[in-house]
Amino acid sequence: MRPQDILLPAAAGLCCKPGGFHIDPVRPVERAVITHGHSDHARAGHGAVLATQETLDMMRLRYGENFAGSTQAIRYGEEIRLGETCVKFHPAGHVLGSAQIAVTCKDTCIVASGDYKDAPDPTCTPFELVPCDVFITEATFGLPVFRHGDAADEVEKLLASVVLFPERAHLVGAYSLGKAQRVIKLLRQAGYDAPIYLHGAMETITAYYQSRGIDLGELRPVKDVKKGALAGTITLAPPSATSDLWTRRFPDPVTAFASGWMRVRARARQRGVELPLVISDHADWDGLTATIGATGAGEIWVTHGQEDALVHWCRSQGLKAQPLDLVGYGDEEESEAPASDEAEA
Amino acid sequence: MNRFAELLDRLAYEPGRNNKLRLLAGYFREVGDPDRGYALAALTGALSFKHAKPALIRDLIASRTDEVLFGLSYDYVGDLSETVALMWPKAPTISQSFQSHPSPQPSPLVGEGQGGGYSGRDADESPHARHHNNPPPPTLTEVVTTLRTLGKTELPKQLERWLDELDETGRWALLKLVTGALRIGISARLAKTAAAALGDKDPHEVELIWPGLSPPYLDLFAWLEGRGDKPVNRDPAPFRPVMLAHAIEDSDFAALDPADYIAEWKWDGIRVQAVAGRDELGRITARLYSRTGEDITGSFPDLVPSLRLPGAIDGELLILREGRVQSFNVLQQRLNRKVVSPKLIKAFPIHLRAYDLLGDDENDLRELPFAERRERLETFIGKLGDPRIDLSPTVSFASWAALTAARADPASAGAGEDADAVEGVMLKRRDAPYLPGRPKGQWWKWKRDPHIIDAVLMYAQRGHGKRSSYYSDYTFGVWTAGAGGDELVPVGKAYFGFTDEELLQIDRFVRRNTTEKFGPVRHVVHEPEQGLVLEVAFEGLQRSPRHKSGVAMRFPRISRLRWDKPPREADRLETLERMLKAETVEVEA
Numbered sequence: 010m011r012p013q014d015i016l017l018p019a020a021a022g023l024c025c026k027p028g029g030f031h032i033d034p035v036r037p038v039e040r041a042v043i044t045h046g047h048s049d050h051a052r053a054g055h056g057a058v059l060a061t062q063e064t065l066d067m068m069r070l071r072y073g074e075n076f077a078g079s080t081q082a083i084r085y086g087e088e089i090r091l092g093e094t095c096v097k098f099h100p101a102g103h104v105l106g107s108a109q110i111a112v113t114c115k116d117t118c119i120v121a122s123g124d125y126k127d128a129p130d131p132t133c134t135p136f137e138l139v140p141c142d143v144f145i146t147e148a149t150f151g152l153p154v155f156r157h158g159d160a161a162d163e164v165e166k167l168l169a170s171v172v173l174f175p176e177r178a179h180l181v182g183a184y185s186l187g188k189a190q191r192v193i194k195l196l197r198q199a200g201y202d203a204p205i206y207l208h209g210a211m212e213t214i215t216a217y218y219q220s221r222g223i224d225l226g227e228l229r230p231v232k233d234v235k236k237g238a239l240a241g242t243i244t245l246a247p248p249s250a251t252s253d254l255w256t257r258r259f260p261d262p263v264t265a266f267a268s269g270w271m272r273v274r275a276r277a278r279q280r281g282v283e284l285p286l287v288i289s290d291h292a293d294w295d296g297l298t299a300t301i302g303a304t305g306a307g308e309i310w311v312t313h314g315q316e317d318a319l320v321h322w323c324r325s326q327g328l329k330a331q332p333l334d335l336v337g338y339g340d341e342e343e344s345e346a347p348a349s350d351e352a353e354a
Numbered sequence: 355m356n357r358f359a360e361l362l363d364r365l366a367y368e369p370g371r372n373n374k375l376r377l378l379a380g381y382f383r384e385v386g387d388p389d390r391g392y393a394l395a396a397l398t399g400a401l402s403f404k405h406a407k408p409a410l411i412r413d414l415i416a417s418r419t420d421e422v423l424f425g426l427s428y429d430y431v432g433d434l435s436e437t438v439a440l441m442w443p444k445a446p447t448i449s450q451s452f453q454s455h456p457s458p459q460p461s462p463l464v465g466e467g468q469g470g471g472y473s474g475r476d477a478d479e480s481p482h483a484r485h486h487n488n489p490p491p492p493t494l495t496e497v498v499t500t501l502r503t504l505g506k507t508e509l510p511k512q513l514e515r516w517l518d519e520l521d522e523t524g525r526w527a528l529l530k531l532v533t534g535a536l537r538i539g540i541s542a543r544l545a546k547t548a549a550a551a552l553g554d555k556d557p558h559e560v561e562l563i564w565p566g567l568s569p570p571y572l573d574l575f576a577w578l579e580g581r582g583d584k585p586v587n588r589d590p591a592p593f594r595p596v597m598l599a600h601a602i603e604d605s606d607f608a609a610l611d612p613a614d615y616i617a618e619w620k621w622d623g624i625r626v627q628a629v630a631g632r633d634e635l636g637r638i639t640a641r642l643y644s645r646t647g648e649d650i651t652g653s654f655p656d657l658v659p660s661l662r663l664p665g666a667i668d669g670e671l672l673i674l675r676e677g678r679v680q681s682f683n684v685l686q687q688r689l690n691r692k693v694v695s696p697k698l699i700k701a702f703p704i705h706l707r708a709y710d711l712l713g714d715d716e717n718d719l720r721e722l723p724f725a726e727r728r729e730r731l732e733t734f735i736g737k738l739g740d741p742r743i744d745l746s747p748t749v750s751f752a753s754w755a756a757l758t759a760a761r762a763d764p765a766s767a768g769a770g771e772d773a774d775a776v777e778g779v780m781l782k783r784r785d786a787p788y789l790p791g792r793p794k795g796q797w798w799k800w801k802r803d804p805h806i807i808d809a810v811l812m813y814a815q816r817g818h819g820k821r822s823s824y825y826s827d828y829t830f831g832v833w834t835a836g837a838g839g840d841e842l843v844p845v846g847k848a849y850f851g852f853t854d855e856e857l858l859q860i861d862r863f864v865r866r867n868t869t870e871k872f873g874p875v876r877h878v879v880h881e882p883e884q885g886l887v888l889e890v891a892f893e894g895l896q897r898s899p900r901h902k903s904g905v906a907m908r909f910p911r912i913s914r915l916r917w918d919k920p921p922r923e924a925d926r927l928e929t930l931e932r933m934l935k936a937e938t939v940e941v942e943a
Contacts, residue, residue, distance in 0.1 A: 153419065154427045154440035272440065273431050274366060279824070283367050318426040325420060 012143045012308060015094065015114045016121070018333050023121060023145075027114050028094035030059070032121050042096060044123025045107035046071070046186055059083055059091075061098060063106025063221065067186065070213050085134065101125040102136030103290050104187030105218060111139055119143040120304065126289065127296040128157065131194045132187070132223050136300075144306035145333065148314035149291040150269050157269055157293040163286040164195040167265060170284055171243065178239040178259035182248035182266040182282070185211045187290050189245045190218045192267050193225045195288075196243065206231040206239070208246035208255075236260055252281055269293065298322060355520060357385055358393050358494045359527035366538040374540065378548030382575075391570025392498045396531055397545035399646075400569055403501040405534035406509060408434055414514055418443055432817070435529035442517050442525055491519045495570070501532065542647075543595070543791060553578030561790060565592035590631035590639045593647040594666060594712050594720065595790030599780060599797035606798070607754050615781045616724065617749040617757055619769055620799055621707055622682045622777040623672040624689075626650070628706055628743075629713070630661040638662055642671075653691070656699045657706060660742040665734055666713035667706065668788075670746065672775065674705040679775035682908075683896060706743045708735055709780075712788055720788035727788065749779060757781075761800060777893075778802045804891040804909075805933060807832065807925040808916060810842055811886040814864040814876045817849060824857055825864040825876060828912065830888050834903075834927040842880055843927060845903045848890060851911030859915065860886070882922035889914035895934045905930050 016025050022034035030040040037054035044050055044060075046067030051060070053072035058065065062082040069076060083089060085108065088097045094114045101107040101123055109122040120141040127136045150157075171179055183189040189211050196205065204227040207215060212230060219225055231244050240260045250256070251264050269289025270276040277285035292300060297319060301309055308329040311319045316332035323330030361381045368374050378397075382390050395401045415424055415438045424441065431437040492500075497516065504512055513532065517525050530536045546564065547557040549571075555578060566587030567574055576582030630640040640661035642651045651658065654671070673680040673688065688702040711731035712720050719727050728748075735745045747768055751757040757779065760767035764776040778801035786796040809830035817826030827849040831842035852860065863878075863886055870877040879885050891913040898906035905927075 152427045152430055152441075153423050153443075154431055154437060156440070274436055275432055277367065281369070283369070285367070315426065315430070318423050321422045321426075322420070 010115045010117050012117055012119055015112060015117060016119050016143075016145075023333070025091075025094060025112055028091040028096065028112065030091055030096075032110055032112075033123065040091075041077075042091075042110055043068075044101065044110060044121065045103055047104070047124070047184075050123060053077070057081065059089070059096070061085070061106040061108055064108070066217060067106065067214065070217060085137075099137045099139045100134035102127060102130060102133060105133045105190070105221065105223075107133065109137070109139060111141060117142050119145065120306075121145040122147065124149070124291055125300070126292045127300055128160065128289075128292075130191055130290070131198060132190045132218060138300070138303050140305045142306055143308045143310060144301060144304045145310045145312060146297060146301060146319065147291065148297065148311050148316050148319040150289065150293050151297055151311070151315035151319035153294045153318070155269060155272055155293045156295060157272070157287055157289045160191070160195055160288045161199065163267070163288050164192070164199050167243070167284065167286060168196070168199060168201060170263060170265075171241065174263055175241045177261045177263050178241075179243045179284075180251050180256060180259060180262040180264050181243060181245050181286070182251040182264070182268075182280075183245050184268075184290075185247050186214050188267055188288070190215055190223065190225060191290070192245060192286075192288065193228070194223065197224070197226045201243075202226060203242065204229045206234065206242055206244040208244065208250055210247050210250070211245055231258075248280075301328070302326070355492050355494050355497055355516075355528065356524050357381070358389070358396075359520070359524045361393070362527045362530065362536065362538055363523050365540055371544070374544060375548050375551065378540075378545060379551045382549055382552050387572055387575060388570035389494045391572060391575065392494050394545055394549055394571055395498075395569035396494075396536065397540055398542035399534070400542075401498060401531075401534070403498065403504075404506075406513065406532040408533060410510060410513075411435070411438055411529060411533065414438070414510060414517070415442070429816075435533060435535070436526055438517075438529055439522055439526035442522075444518065489519060491521075491524055492516055497528065497531065498569075549574065549578060553580065558790070559584075561595050563587045565589045588634075590633040591629040591641040592631075593627060593629065593641075593643045593649075594788075595647070596625070596627065596645045596668070597788050597790060597797060598645075598792040599782075599799040600792060600794065602781065602798040602800045610754075610781075612751060612753055612757070614783055614785070615798075616728065616784055617751055617760075617779050617781050618709065618746050619749060619764060619776045620778045620780045620801065621670040621672060621679065621746065622775050623670040623679075623685055623707070625668075626671045626706070627666060627668055627712070628657070628661050629666045631664050638664065653689070653694055654704050655694060657704050657742060660706070660738075660740040663734065663738050664713075664715045665711060667708045667731075667734075667743070668710035668712055669706045669708040669743075672705045672707055673702050675703065679705075679707075679772040681774060681894075683894075704742065707746045708743060709746050710788065723785040723787065724782050725784040757800075761802060764802075776802070804893055804913075805895070806889060806891050806913060807929060808887050808919060808923070809845060809890050810880045810921045810924045811860075811863075811878050811888055812842060812844055812880050814860070814878050824861045826857055826861070828860070828888065830890060831880070832903075832925045832927050832930065833922075840882075842921075843903045845901070845905060845927070845930060846890065846892070846907040846910045848888075848910045848912050851891065851913055852915070856912070856915055880921060883920055885921040887916035887919040887921055887924050888912050889916055895930060897934065903927055903930070905934055 015027060016023055021031050021036040021038050023032040030042050031038045032042050033044055033050040034041050034055065035052060039056040041055035042059045043064055046064045048071065051064060051068050053076040056078040058077040058080045065080050065082055083098050085098050085100050088095055094112050097111045098108040099111060101109045103124040103126055107123060109120050109125060111118055111120045118141040120139045122145060124147050125136055129135065167179065181192060183192050193205055206229050209230065209232055215225065215228060236258055237260065248266060256262050263284055264282055265284035265286050266280060266282040267286040267288040269287060269291055271285035271287045301323060309323045310331060310333045312333040320330045320332050361377065364377055365374055368377060381393065411434060419441060427441055428434065428437045431440065500512065516528055520528055546560045550557040550560045563585050566589050567585055573582060573585040577584050625645045627643040630638055633639055640658050641649055642654055642657060644650050673685045688698060691698060708731055711727050711734050714730055714734060719730060732745060735743060749760050749768055751760060761779045765773035769776045778799060781798040781800060783796050789796065809832050811828055812831045813829040814825035815827040817824050827847060829844050829847050831844045833840045834843045864876055867879040868876040869879050890910050892907040892910040894908040896906045896908065897904060
């Protein structure tokens with residue numbers, strides 16, 4: 010069976026005809042299989058949704074009880090028959106509950122990896138390598154200039170700055186689902202045990218992480234805290250808030266941003282970031298190329314991000330590769346980074 | 355090198371001038387000689403080694419990485435040094451170096467990509483820089499002194515070694531240094547101010563002795579730290595930091611009294627400082643400096659004999675033919691030539707039009723009020739009596755209305771036949787001393803109104819540098835009759851003029867109205883009823899066979915967004931052709 014008879018890009022997203030479902034559809038569909046809870050992948054309004062319990066919970070928290078007609082939870086490693094296909098979920102290491110979806114039909118296995126990273130993350134199950142025939146990879150950081158390094162080193166940078174400027178508040182821009190909790194956990198692992206403050210938009214999801222047994226230490230809402238009391242503290246906020254009037258409640262804030270984009274100076278500068286922290290929930294170039302090679306897939310489909318470079322690299326390795334022209338992922342992340350083309354990175 | 359790289363890195367992110375000063379002063383305090391002196395030289399553009407050409411850097415990266423991947427990366431990052439610094443792969447390890455014979459598709463990235471592994475990449479990250487046995491990274495002094503003596507042919511190998519030894523930030527700083535383009539938002543003035551702060555000196559004092567100093571500035575630092583005497587500037591023809599003007603806004607006039615100001619034409623040439631002085635033996639040395647202090651004497655040897663009176667003139671370099679000032683386009687043809695041939699000199703006779711006198715023989719006039727310096731200038735030029743140097747006339751006016759009229763019609767206000775070379779008027783306070791930099795409220799420039807057309811946005815491209823995530827380079831077109839009815843023909847490109855807010859708006863428009871993508875270029879909808887009209891301001895027009903439209907604009911920029919205007923109401927090519935004709939007629943008349 011030709012892979013394109015199993016999965017094919019359609020207007021609503023990646024469509025599996027023999028299985029009768031879409032993966033991460035951007036428009037309402039009858040049956041949706043969803044990789045993870047970020048809003049460009051998990052949208053409301055589908056008939057039936059199949060996802061991990063965590064992803065379903067996050068969708069419920071974001072969109073309300075009636076975000077879908079019906080839902081079904083699936084565990085990592087669990088297999089489900091859908092139409093003529095067999096669907097199996099594997100950890101993607103991107104955020105809590107994130108999954109790669111292996112779709113097998115007859116003798117062909119396609120893995121739609123969603124967003125993934127192969128770097129360690131104390132807040133989610135590590136990425137699992139799934140051998141397959143066709144690997145669908147993201148390419149958010151699909152350029153060899155993106156090498157993320159060790160996130161712990163970046164957190165050390167933040168802590169050093171807090172020591173250096175005890176009279177200033179540190180405001181860390183981080184996407185509210187995944188990145189924020191990872192940064193908090195990394196701070197705790199680095200031995201920082203003071204209370205960490207949260208922007209209102211972070212509270213629900215962070216509380217959810219805690220309810221799933223992830224210990225994040227003492228967290229406080231930043232709302233109603235007096236300006237003077239915030240000197241020498243760390244506050245996590247959505248990236249858009251760090252350049253907002255909202256920041257005026259902080260004493261001379263140092264603006265940090267935890268994102269893979271911070272590798273590129275211009276990106277940091279145009280956002281007015283003074284302390285760029287290269288911490289990403291996506292695989293970097295080395296991660297992407299290593300993973301692609303290790304899956305053993307002979308054919309690679311590349312989606313959202315820097316497709317051209319990754320497709321070129323695959324071909325130079327003798328792999329069959331093509332960009333999947335899917336729209337609606339990363340590029341138009343509306344909820345958290347208005348008027349910018351940054352994914353939840 | 356690493357400490358210097360760290361300094362550059364922090365400076366690049368630091369927006370505040372005071373914090374930048376603190377960082378710089380801190381560096382000068384912590385770091386010893388001669389490293390800090392070479393750092394000061396790097397920041398003030400005073401390093402004398404021959405800079406590596408970007409082409410050399412490109413060759414280096416091409417030898418280590420895939421060309422296509424480099425191209426895409428460069429396009430994304432927007433800065434050559436940064437791209438190379440980020441994607442520079444480590445040297446092939448010993449185990450790999452036996453691959454001297456050509457292997458199939460030897461992508462150098464294979465080693466990098468496959469080496470990392472996907473599980474526990476943290477635990478065994480040995481392929482990364484952690485446990486290598488490389489030599490220690492070079493110091494800044496080592497880099498600078500090596501570059502000074504290094505032969506051209508040895509440079510690539512040396513650079514490659516350094517790139518292997520340094521980390522990302524170090525590579526970035528090294529490349530910035532060797533290409534001579536630091537561009538981290540630090541002016542030479544700021545660096546000198548920070549150095550002055552080391553000894554609580556007035557930066558102006560440093561400026562005055564600066565031309566006599568050379569890297570690594572041991573005598574300067576000794577003086578600043580109270581360990582030595584103040585260095586003496588022995589250069590007979592030193593550069594004096596230039597005074598610049600603010601652009602005047604309509605709202606500024608209300609607070610200004612015409613009686614306080616002298617007006618003169620703003621000539622469309624090159625602002626220069628022409629300095630002559632006697633050395634110890636009494637011989638005259640003459641030098642021509644650009645407004646940034648670059649010695650450009652070599653490009654204008656024909657002016658040197660005219661600089662025979664000791665003094666320092668602030669003026670404009672122009673081309674004069676039969677007493678007529680030529681357009682900037684003509685002057686441009688004399689610039690950036692490697693060889694200044696007698697033929698070139700004859701075809702493009704150089705001329706200096708004097709605005710101001712900063713020094714008269716041994717006397718420094720800069721503390722005097724402008725009105726007084728102007729009188730001294732008139733005397734000086736009269737005494738010189740040289741056909742190649744004349745006085746820029748003042749424009750008399752009694753009210754702002756009168757000056758407005760003069761600016762609108764320089765020909766009848768005294769500029770006569772040279773009116774085309776007038777870019778606008780300059781307003782200088784009568785009592786203004788000559789101050790380096792751009793002091794507030796002293797000098798104003800008031801340019802002539804630009805030409806304006808309404809054009810339609812056709813293509814957009816990501817910007818470079820600071821704007822690399824924004825579609826900030828715009829190709830715009832006007833209507834012309836085509837085979838199948840009216841069509842848009844591109845007439846120019848602009849990438850500034852808009853506000854940050856407008857940039858966001860256009861960026862959003864581009865993303866939402868892209869019809870096709872060609873690599874980094876987006877094809878934006880441009881139909882008679884659908885599209886974005888840009889009001890484009892520009893300074894002049896030229897015929898250009900290289901452009902499909904046949905015209906090229908000088909200094910085009912976006913002056914307004916016309917969300918209110920449907921594209922079909924944008925201007926036509928005929929309008930531009932009429933403007934072009936009008937300009938040509940003026941020139942030929």
